[in-house]
Amino acid sequence: MKNLLPKLWVFIAAVLFLPLLNAFEYDDYVWKSDNYGRSPQCMDIPEDLRLCFNVGYNQMLLPNLLEHETIAEVKQQAGSWVPLVHKACHPGTQVFLCSLFAPVCLDRPIYPCRWLCEAVRDSCTPIMQSFGFPWPEMLKCDKFPVGDVCIAMNNTNSDDMEKSPGVCPPCENEMNSETILEHMCGSEFAIKTKIKEVKIENLDRKIILQKKRKPVKPGTLKKQELKKLVLYLKNGANCTCQQLENLRSNYLIMGRGVGSQYILTGIHKWDKSSKELKKALKKLKSHTCPTYEAVFK
Template sequence: MKNLLPKLWIFIVLVFFFPSLKASEYEYINWKPDMGVNSYGKSRQCMNIPEDLRLCFNVGYQQMLLPNLLEHETIAEVKQQAGSWVPLVHKACHPVTQVFLCSLFAPVCLETPIYPCRWLCEDVRDSCTPIMEAYGFPWPEMLTCDKFPQDDLCISMNNTNSNETTKPAGFSPVCPPCDNEMDTDVILEHMCASEFAIKTKIKEVKKENLDRKVILQKRRKPVKLGTLKKQDLKKLVLFLKNGADCPCQQLENTGSNYLIMGRWVGKQYILTGIHKWDKSSKEFRKALKKIKSHKCPAFESVL
């Protein structure tokens, strides 16, 4: 009975701290030896999740362990690294993307940390990687799923829950760079996943293998050049990666001005975001005002 108490305590804490995780959807398997210190020998401590840790502030519990399970030792480092993942959560590529990420960036405050199960990592990775690749980002090595446990106590989602999220036959999602809300924070987050932003119209769109080639009108006004040089701006051609067949309403209306964002990946400039240039929108005007001075996470964004 004595040996069962830690397991019961963790189960109770997880049920109350993860109110969105139902017992029928998640399993907590086996028990793991005490991990009161991290791999560098530094003692872990509980602290309140700060409001500006946007990735995890509303995840369902109030306190987190530090250092976390990615060995970030300060809250400043956690915020810097976690901020890169907020846009991916907004893309809703998997129903538990936020829970998976926060179990690592801001793990629930228990004496023994609990890692996500390997198959949960694989499920999120397989659902979200196509969207990340559309922006030119691979699944990062720090989240290699082989690192996570299969048999120890871990956070897991039942297969029955995964089946409920399967898209119907013939479902065609909007191309990720085209599926953008007219929201200041969303525009700025996508700017952080880009290297430049310009105002222009689209001249022509062509399919090229699995991509779409986006040819711009000659008049191109820089909003934020970043790494893009003025001589490159004149001959700029963008590619919508893996976007040959997914819908993009913006690319079908070539008469409008757009805020177009992009970055250099491999040997191409890829389209990372496209918003209608709409000065009547308060959110759009706010984003334009902040775009040059906005401080992006120092860690390279994942989306």
């Protein structure tokens, strides 16, 4: 069994979902049954499978197309991809992912088209790289079929696809308690501090912090590492991050180590009057993070 890294509508031939015919097209694709220890079975998509619940159909095949044999494993691995869908890097992201994690329950399963994989990969890789993650080998596009025998989406309007993401992903976080806690769970550490200086270094932004740094979630950071801590906003040279333009404010800064660097994964203004921030910090003391690795928070 592979240990895989980490809202959608899929085209379905069933009469109940005829309204989806204009959005998706598919045909049968041969089930690779020799990859699995048991025959695939239909089961209801559980509500806590956040990636694929309420996708336009109610049942999925298990084992799925990523060789997950239990729903617990599906939920653990699929959970890592929910933040990427929320980033809206491509309109077909959830279609592509759920066709693999929660394939529609038909006599013969269908795989995503190679071009859909390539489109999602090309649009979402910059977002993933900003958090220090490459496009995973398990989603290598050349293993998916070419042509009509696959799950696809109608071509997206080119004007929509050319829209710039604008805000750097770690900087676009909503200021509510649940979002803050999710970002905390997706980060190795969190500190309260001010920013001394921001420099452009190649395609990144180098964030130099003030000396006074208060650990909120120390994680594996040691005192000496905290003192020397410098963060990088990956691929952030040209995107907008308002938080990095006001160096007088205190910030809740989250990050994690990637290789020899520490990557910025989230930044919130430390507002003493914010009820949401207070609520998040209070909950943090007893909050249990999900078991999956929250990759793209």
